[in-house]
Amino acid sequence: MAEKIINRLSFKIGGEAGQGVESSGAGFAKALARGGLHIFAYQDYMSRIRGGHNFFQIRVSDRPLYSHTDEIELLLALTTEAVEKHLSELVPGGGVICDEELKLEGGSLAEREVKLFQLPLGKIALEEGGSKVMANTAALGAAAGITNYKLEHLESVIEANFKVKGPQIVQANLAVVRAAYEYARQRYAADFGYELRELAAPKRLVLSGNGAICLGAVAAGCKFLAAYPMTPTTGILEWFAAHASDLGLVFKQTEDEIAAINMAIGAAHMGLRAMCATSGGGFSLMAEALGLAGMTETPIVIVEGQRPGPSTGLPTKTEQGDLLFVLHASQGEFPRIILAPGTAEEAFFAAVRAFNLAERYQCPVIILSDHFLATSLRTVEPDRLKLEDVKIDRGELLTPEELDKITDYKRFRLTETGISPRALPGHPKAVYVATGDEHAEDGRITEEPVLRRRMMEKRMRKLELARRDRELPAPKLYGPQDQDAELTFLAWGSTWGPLREAVERLNSAGERANMLHFSAVWPFPEEAAEALKKAKRLIAVEGNYSGQFARLIRRETGLKVEGLITKYDGLPLSPGYILQRLRELEGVKAGA
Amino acid sequence: MLDLKLYQGREKPTWCPGCGDWGILAAVKNALAELEIPPHRALIVSGIGCGSKLPHYMRVNGFHGIHGRALPIATAAKLANHEMTVLVVAGDGDSYGIGGNHLLHACRRNPDLTHLVQDNRVYGLTKGQYSPTSEKGFFTVTSPEGSVELGFNPLTIALAAGASFVARGFVGDLKHLTGLIVRGVKHKGYALIDILQPCVTFNRVNTYEFYNERVYRLEETDHDPRDRLAALQKTWEWGEQIPIGLFYEEERPTHEEGFPALRLGPLVERGLKPTAEEFAALKAEFL
Numbered sequence: 001m002a003e004k005i006i007n008r009l010s011f012k013i014g015g016e017a018g019q020g021v022e023s024s025g026a027g028f029a030k031a032l033a034r035g036g037l038h039i040f041a042y043q044d045y046m047s048r049i050r051g052g053h054n055f056f057q058i059r060v061s062d063r064p065l066y067s068h069t070d071e072i073e074l075l076l077a078l079t080t081e082a083v084e085k086h087l088s089e090l091v092p093g094g095g096v097i098c099d100e101e102l103k104l105e106g107g108s109l110a111e112r113e114v115k116l117f118q119l120p121l122g123k124i125a126l127e128e129g130g131s132k133v134m135a136n137t138a139a140l141g142a143a144a145g146i147t148n149y150k151l152e153h154l155e156s157v158i159e160a161n162f163k164v165k166g167p168q169i170v171q172a173n174l175a176v177v178r179a180a181y182e183y184a185r186q187r188y189a190a191d192f193g194y195e196l197r198e199l200a201a202p203k204r205l206v207l208s209g210n211g212a213i214c215l216g217a218v219a220a221g222c223k224f225l226a227a228y229p230m231t232p233t234t235g236i237l238e239w240f241a242a243h244a245s246d247l248g249l250v251f252k253q254t255e256d257e258i259a260a261i262n263m264a265i266g267a268a269h270m271g272l273r274a275m276c277a278t279s280g281g282g283f284s285l286m287a288e289a290l291g292l293a294g295m296t297e298t299p300i301v302i303v304e305g306q307r308p309g310p311s312t313g314l315p316t317k318t319e320q321g322d323l324l325f326v327l328h329a330s331q332g333e334f335p336r337i338i339l340a341p342g343t344a345e346e347a348f349f350a351a352v353r354a355f356n357l358a359e360r361y362q363c364p365v366i367i368l369s370d371h372f373l374a375t376s377l378r379t380v381e382p383d384r385l386k387l388e389d390v391k392i393d394r395g396e397l398l399t400p401e402e403l404d405k406i407t408d409y410k411r412f413r414l415t416e417t418g419i420s421p422r423a424l425p426g427h428p429k430a431v432y433v434a435t436g437d438e439h440a441e442d443g444r445i446t447e448e449p450v451l452r453r454r455m456m457e458k459r460m461r462k463l464e465l466a467r468r469d470r471e472l473p474a475p476k477l478y479g480p481q482d483q484d485a486e487l488t489f490l491a492w493g494s495t496w497g498p499l500r501e502a503v504e505r506l507n508s509a510g511e512r513a514n515m516l517h518f519s520a521v522w523p524f525p526e527e528a529a530e531a532l533k534k535a536k537r538l539i540a541v542e543g544n545y546s547g548q549f550a551r552l553i554r555r556e557t558g559l560k561v562e563g564l565i566t567k568y569d570g571l572p573l574s575p576g577y578i579l580q581r582l583r584e585l586e587g588v589k590a591g592a
Numbered sequence: 593m594l595d596l597k598l599y600q601g602r603e604k605p606t607w608c609p610g611c612g613d614w615g616i617l618a619a620v621k622n623a624l625a626e627l628e629i630p631p632h633r634a635l636i637v638s639g640i641g642c643g644s645k646l647p648h649y650m651r652v653n654g655f656h657g658i659h660g661r662a663l664p665i666a667t668a669a670k671l672a673n674h675e676m677t678v679l680v681v682a683g684d685g686d687s688y689g690i691g692g693n694h695l696l697h698a699c700r701r702n703p704d705l706t707h708l709v710q711d712n713r714v715y716g717l718t719k720g721q722y723s724p725t726s727e728k729g730f731f732t733v734t735s736p737e738g739s740v741e742l743g744f745n746p747l748t749i750a751l752a753a754g755a756s757f758v759a760r761g762f763v764g765d766l767k768h769l770t771g772l773i774v775r776g777v778k779h780k781g782y783a784l785i786d787i788l789q790p791c792v793t794f795n796r797v798n799t800y801e802f803y804n805e806r807v808y809r810l811e812e813t814d815h816d817p818r819d820r821l822a823a824l825q826k827t828w829e830w831g832e833q834i835p836i837g838l839f840y841e842e843e844r845p846t847h848e849e850g851f852p853a854l855r856l857g858p859l860v861e862r863g864l865k866p867t868a869e870e871f872a873a874l875k876a877e878f879l
Contacts, residue, residue, distance in 0.1 A: 034879070205878040215874060221864025223853075226668060243874070247866060248853040250671050255697045259664040262657065266637070266668030269655055270676070271860040274668070292658050382879075387871045392864055424860065425653040426676060428632040433647045433654030436640075444603050444648055445656075 004195045007037060007062040010069050011143065014055040014086055015078025017048050024136045025056025026377065027157045028143065029206055032060050033379050034153040036201030040065035040497070041377040042572065047231070047315040053081055062199055065378070066497035070576040073194050074146070076139050080104060090114045093193045097142050097184070099135065117146055117188045119180065128179045129172035141177035145184030149196035151177070205380045209373035209494070210235035212344040212380075213303055216351025217275055218247060219390040222301070224274040226252040226263035231316050232371040233277040233305040257282035261289040264300045268293075269434060271424035273355045277303040280322045281312070287329040290364055294334030296434040297412070297420070297459070299358035299365075299395075301351070306370040308570050317570030318371035320493055320543035324552070326366050327522055333456070335463035337365040337472070338522035342496025344378050346473075346519050348385050353471050360395035360469070361462045362422060368521070370543065372572040373494035393471075396421040403429045410441040414454055418461030467523040475528050479503045479514030488535035489515040490561060492542070492549050494572070499541050501575040502582075521549070524556040532559050539563035539585065543573055594625045601650040606642075612789030613643045615763035616710055620679070621650055622766075623773035627677075634677040637666040639686035642717045643710035643789075646681045660691030667703045667847065673858045674848045677777060680707040685715050688724040688744045695746075698782050699753035703847040706776040706783045709746065712791035713798050720794035730797065747827035747839055750784045751820065757783035758823065758840040762807050763790070764800050768836065775838065781846050788836070803834065810837030817841045 011028070015021045022043055029041045040059045046052035059068050071091050077083045077098040090096070092113035098104065099121040109116050119142050125134040137158065144154050155174055162170045189195075207215075214236055217225075225240040227233070240251040250267075254260040260276040267274035278286065283304045293300050304326055308319035326338060337357050341350040350367050358365040398421050403409065411432040413420040420441075423430030432443040438455060440446045466472065478500055479485065487506075491499045496517050506513040516531055532538065532553065538561045540550035545568045550561035565581040567573050599621040607613045624634055631651045638644035640659035647654025653676075657665050662680045670678045687695055687709045698707065714732065715721040721734040725746070729738040750758050757779040761769035769787065776783035788807070790799050815837075816822060823840035848854050856862065866874070 030879075203879050205875060207878050211878060215878075218866055218874065219871060223859050223862070223864075224668070224672065226664075245852040247870065248856065248859075248862065250851050250853055250859065252668070252671070254664065255693050258661065259694055259697070262661040262664035263668035263671075265657070266655070266665035267672040269665070270635075270669045270672035272672045273864065274672075288658055289661065292661075296655070296657075382875055385875065387865065387868055390865065425635055426632060426673060426860075428630070431631050431651055431653055433652075433656055435648070435654075435656035436658050437656065443654075445645070 004193055006195050006197055009194045010059045010072040011074045012055055012057045012072045013076040014082030017052050017054050018050040019078045020136045021054040021056050024140055027161055028140050029058050029377050031153040031157045033204050033206045036199035038065050038379045040068055042068050043375055045316050066500045067575055070574050076143055095192050124179045125176050129176040134173055134176045137173045137176045138180035141180030142184040145181040146188050146192050147196040148189045150198045151181050205382055206377050207344040207380045208375055208377050209344055209347045209369050212347035213351045214239040216348035220352040220355040221392055222273045222275050224250045224267040224272045226254050226260040227277045228254050228257050228260055230279045230282045232374040233303055236277040257285040261286040265293050265298050268298050268300045275301040279305050279307050280309050291330035292436045293364040295436045297362035299362050301354040301358055301365050303367045305374045314570040318572050320370055323548040334459055335363045338368055340368045340493035340521050341519050342517055344380055345384050352390050356393045361466050370494050398423045400427055403427045411443050412441050414458050417465055418458045463523050467526055472520045474525055475516050475518045477516050480512055485512045485514040487513040487537050490540040492518040492521050495541050498573040498575050502578040529557040541565045543567050594628050596621055596625050599650045603648050605649045608793050610792040612763040615766050617646055619766055619769045619773055622770040626774055627777055629677050635669055636679045636681055637662045639682035641683040641686055643683050660686050663694035663698045666705050670703050673860045674854055675858050678705050680705055684711040684725045685723045688746055696753045699750050699755040701847040702756050702781040702844055704781055709786045710789050711786050712789045714791050714795040716791050716794055746786050751824050755784050756781040756842050756844045759785045759838045760836045761785055762788045762803055762836045764803055781844055806834040807836050810835050
């Protein structure tokens with residue numbers, strides 16, 4: 001047989017909800033990372049607890065990965081449906097691992113030159129572990145065996161994952177994984193064209209967007225999370241709940257998202273760094289209180305993990321359809337800041353920045369994530385997330401000593417910058433009322449037109465100041481510098497990964513393309529207009545129907561984005577999809 | 593007893609002459625003075641409505657938020673700084689209508705808050721529509737043929753939802769009301785005080801005269817506020833005789849006591865960054 005392909009593999013686990021697809025996948029991803037490999041993993045599941053089809057896809061490589069691919073080399077099928085659904089994604093020479101009792105049509109596999117690796121997974125689980133429940137563990141062992149990957153890393157993950165269930169369960173699972181590993185390695189490894197080899201590399205973090213936001217928020221001093229569970233940000237709630245006691249945090253699960261944001265406002269008003277996490281539906285409920293935070297100049301952070309709407313939409317899929325909604329939500333006009341991190345690393349620093357910006361400009365800051373970013377896993381160098389790099393700036397917050405010296409404190413003082421020094425309730429010199437009504441400098445309600453005008457201008461001045469803030473990440477150009485590129489792609493948020501890989505593939509193929517990625521979308525960055533004007537041809541790549549970011553660019557800069565590549569079927573953008581749509585656009589262009 | 597002048601606000605209330613809100617404002621000031629809680633040690637969170645402007649009319653830390661949401665704001669403010677005395681002041685529409693969901697959960701959670709409901713059984717600020725506590729058949733501009741809904745009974749609901757302090761005051765008996773607020777603030781946990789309050793402009797039924805003829809103090813009867821069933825029965829008494837006073841009180845751990853993070857002192861006084869060891873351990877979970 002031909003020489004083996006080393007450390008380049010996309011591996012998919014497919015099965016029903018309740019079969020442990022996600023936990024098995026995450027465990028395998030960790031085992032690969034522990035062996036010094038880079039991974040990118042994304043999951044797709046249905047909004048149900050039992051039944052339906054779920055999958056978890058891990059791409060592994062010896063170099064950093066930005067995205068998943070459309071093709072896979074190995075499928076671990078827990079159901080017949082998994083084979084039916086994913087057979088077309090398998091490359092010739094790829095393989096399917098499944099239990100020997102699974103009923104399959106061998107013909108279609110052979111037709112596609114896909115190898116079938118059948119194992120007695122259930123039997124091994126029962127004989128070695130004492131329960132068929134461990135068939136997943138057997139399947140992972142088989143995957144490691146077929147790829148000849150070092151078992152030790154999978155063993156260490158199994159030990160850690162089953163530790164809470166006691167030593168007996170750990171031992172049973174280890175026996176199962178070893179037996180399946182040996183069975184698969186001896187019988188099939190020689191016949192499979194792909195191999196995974198351990199690399200001598202430092203251990204890397206296996207991080208999702210949700211996980212990164214949690215780490216960043218805590219590093220930045222967030223002490224309060226109020227939220228109602230909603231896919232795809234529920235992981236943030238669970239992480240905070242699990243760590244609240246140890247880290248001295250408050251996590252409050254609320255009766256609804258209205259309570260969640262109002263609680264964040266209450267906590268922030270008293271002086272905490274407070275956050276809530278939700279999706280578009282929950283954010284809809286938060287709209288009124290978002291304006292309250294704007295009017296009372298209360299610094300709060302909201303994580304909005306987008307999923308396809310309208311309404312319940314596709315509850316467990318991905319989309320970028322909430323940009324303009326988040327930008328305009330709530331009545332009236334007030335400053336807000338919207339961050340749209342593209343990767344887990346960016347999500348970590350977005351969380352840190354969000355709290356600094358919220359306190360500096362005394363306004364709500366929204367971290368606009370989505371299902372793809374929130375739940376996809378990626379290996380991250382641990383040194384990229386350093387506590388020393390986390391700088392906490394609370395903005396113009398008066399200390400008790402400063403307040404002692406003040407004679408006439410006015411919470412909403414009209415200042416040149418628009419920022420009024422903030423004092424936390426509890427000091428005798430800082431007794432004031434914050435109100436959602438228009439108010440005077442001291443907080444009393446006013447309907448006086450001149451004062452109203454001045455207060456509006458004061459608040460809105462903060463947005464202009466924020467626009468020039470260096471902590472707001474500038475759009476980043478990837479690929480050849482502007483004058484060399486025939487084509488400039490525009491992206492925001494999670495589109496970063498798939499687009500970055502698409503751009504790399506284009507350049508490897510001899511084309512000159514680059515991408516401009518925005519991880520802060522509001523206030524719209526001043527320098528963006530210059531960068532955009534230099535581009536020869538602009539194509540926006542967005543996970544929505546109408547090209548919301550392209551519209552925002554038109555509105556803010558007057559520039560028309562020529563081409564639009566969108567996706568709104570619930571699935572994430574992939575490099576292959578972007579290139580295919582690009583060819584279609586080129587075709588239209590050539591035809592015209 | 594602190595000097596009442598400490599609580600003197602700079603703003604003149606915009607309430608109608610004779611409105612019950614005046615009495616409630618006086619009772620709040622009296623209670624804080626009697627409890628010797630200075631203005632900077634108390635926070636009053638209010639909603640939207642005539643009465644919710646109360647914090648503007650005295651000297652105290654105030655948060656005058658949006659309609660119906662005073663309870664979650666106050667619950668979190670108390671979690672953030674549990675050494676602050678936190679009161680919630682909002683009307684019947686605010687507390688029982690738009691904010692009704694939060695009421696149920698406040699009863700269950702038992703945050704250490706005193707919730708004063710200015711219950712005038714009508715919407716005042718929007719000029720005279722029926723409210724959740726308006727009785728069935730109550731005529732207003734939005735119920736010209738009489739309200740078709742049964743009036744909401746806050747005390748029954750609060751008891752059923754697990755409130756640890758349930759009381760009713762009457763603004764026409766200011767001394768009694770002040771005493772109830774003092775007890776409510778001293779109570780460790782969520783104290784709901786529904787306050788019967790005439791709206792002299794829009795409610796021609798529930799007037800001072802109406803209440804004066806009917807109210808009697810529970811404290812002057814043999815009612816035992818530790819008896820939940822007796823309290824529940826009392827909440828259904830409405831007609832010729834209307835009981836005011838403490839219906840029910842029990843000792844129960846507060847919401848704040850359920851959070852280990854608060855045991856080292858108020859959260860707002862704690863450092864922000866985790867230690868290097870803590871952060872390293874958090875990262876290690878992802879390895």
